[in-house]
Amino acid sequence: MADLSRRSLLRGMGGIGVTGALAAMTGCGVPPAYVEAADREAPDRSARERKLVFANWPLYIDVDDHDPQRRPTLDAFQKRTGISVTYTEEINDNDEFFGKISPALMNHQATGRDLVVISDWMCARYVRLGWVETMDRAAQPNVARYLDPLLRDPHFDPGRTHSVPWQSGITGIAYNRKKLGREIKHTSDLWKDDLRGRVTLLSGMDEAFAMLLQGNGVDITRWTAADFHRMIDQVRALVHKGHIRRFTGNDYIKDLDSGDVLAAQAYSGDVIQLKADNPDIEFVVPEEGAELWAESMMIPNLAAHKRNAERLIDYYYQPEVAAELAAWVNYVCPVPAAREVLASSKDKEQAQLAADPLIFPDGAIRKRLAIARDVTAKERPEFAKAWNGIVGL
Known part of the structure; x- marks a missing residue:
């Protein structure tokens, strides 16, 4: 269990900053930084390069109690698939990270990352600018089956074709x-x-x-x-x-x-x-x-290992894996089926988490939740x- 909430770190404060400057530059027409769909994908090297680079926030993945260098769910993915994951905890602020990778994206260059986790209000900007690739949902059967219906259709990404919630x-x-x-x-x-x-x-x-x-x-x-x-x-x-x-x-x-x-x-x-x-x-x-908000996984334009990234995303939507992650990070799990996995656990603490409405909101709470239209x-x-x-x- 994390001793410090991941959201206790610096967050984007919604100010003008780098993103506001870009918004002002783009105006209401087609933005100069916009990337057409035909220019977003690079030849995928996943088959011959069994690897990917995954950028996330600190304290946002399960860690072994005895060895902080081990991440059990991620280690299991690598062992199961033979895909090596370079996992970086480099996202401390939405605007800061946007500023780090936006020069490459607006200039049609690769970012060096295959998968990133961004707050949905910021995801809206990436999608609007055409800076992320469309995912092959046919290659992600677990996402198609298990993603929480409340999170499936945000205003900025109808049908979640460009983003998949990591946690909510x-x-x-x-x-x-x-x-x-x-x-x-x-x-x-x-x-x-x-x-x-x-x-x-x-x-x-x-x-x-x-x-x-x-x-x-x-x-x-x-x-x-x-x-x-x-x-x-x-x-x-x-x-x-x-x-x-x-x-x-x-x-x-x-x-x-x-x-x-x-x-x-x-x-x-x-x-x-x-x-x-x-x-x-x-x-x-x-x-x-x-x-109801989410921080979502996206594949930046020109990612070299798109298929590998899609496999990792789908892996985390297996209820057993989602349950293991939820038990550690304690945010709202985007995979409701993980609740039954935890409820049947022989570990008393894990079984109790299944009944926590802040991880698995009950029906009464779910009726009061909504995803906001994003600020344009x-x-x-x-x-x-x-x-x-x-x-x-």
């Missing part, structure tokens, strides 16, 4: 029920007087906005600019009256743990760790809904400016 999660509300002395069921419960100055929101626009829109009754699969600006006005007013203590990255974890903050916009995967240390911490999916390139500069203006107050 929920952006909801964490709170100290004992110290607050009441339940939180609705997003609007955050704005009650007893939480004035004791509540935090996430600082990243892409991480924060969807749940706030849902709290206003908005369908986040088709939200509008008017919906966004209405939410911005609401949050700005809450900041000016001192109701929102501050905007955070993952440092809300220590604020909640210390009691300085009683409620925080939070990630489901973090709260599993928080609850283990402090059982008074609760996580709630608001009645109005919460965002045209919208991003205006919306990021408005959001960052509030975060900086």
Whole structure:
């Protein structure tokens, strides 16, 4: 089990940065950096070169308890297939990694990576720019069979032809029920007087906005600019009256743990760790809904080992493998069938994970989850400016 949440590392904050500059450059027409479908694939060397390069985030794969250099599921794949995997933990921030590989992609050059894991809001940009290859789903029967229906059809990638979730999660509300002395069921419960100055929101626009829109009754699969600006006005007013203590990255974890903050916009995967240390911490999916997000595997243009990468993706969609990974990382598993694997485990701790709604959301929670429509390139500069203006107050 990881001692530190993977999301406790630096995250992309949804600002202008490298990606915003690119968005501004591209405007609303066909972007200059766009790559046509015919120019995305290179001759595949998978058959004669039994290898691939896989770039992921730190702390995002199972590790042997006694040897941190061993990754049991990945080691098993290599032994089973004879494909050698160069696994790098080089993604610490979505924007930073975008800046690292974008010069190659926009200039029709290989990145040196066959598989990358990116947050879905950023995946939308890669797909929109034509920077990732279309996967051969016929060669991925496990993905076709076992991928969670809730994750199959995001706005940015209908049918998931360019991306496959690695892990998923929920952006909801964490709170100290004992110290607050009441339940939180609705997003609007955050704005009650007893939480004035004791509540935090996430600082990243892409991480924060969807749940706030849902709290206003908005369908986040088709939200509008008017919906966004209405939410911005609401949050700005809450900041000016001192109701929102501050905007955070993952440092809300220590604020909640210390009691300085009683409620925080939070990630489901973090709260599993928080609850283990402090059982008074609760996580709630608001009645109005919460965002189901994913960080997804994609194959960058001109990857040299596309077929090998597709085999690795499909391997992780075997329920037994997905269960082993979920038991270690503790995020929402994108393979619901893995639940039965864990439930039948002779290991008591693993069997208990099958009943954890933060890893396998139950039917009542699933009805309240949705994947947000992504912020378009045209919208991003205006919306990021408005959001960052509030975060900086």
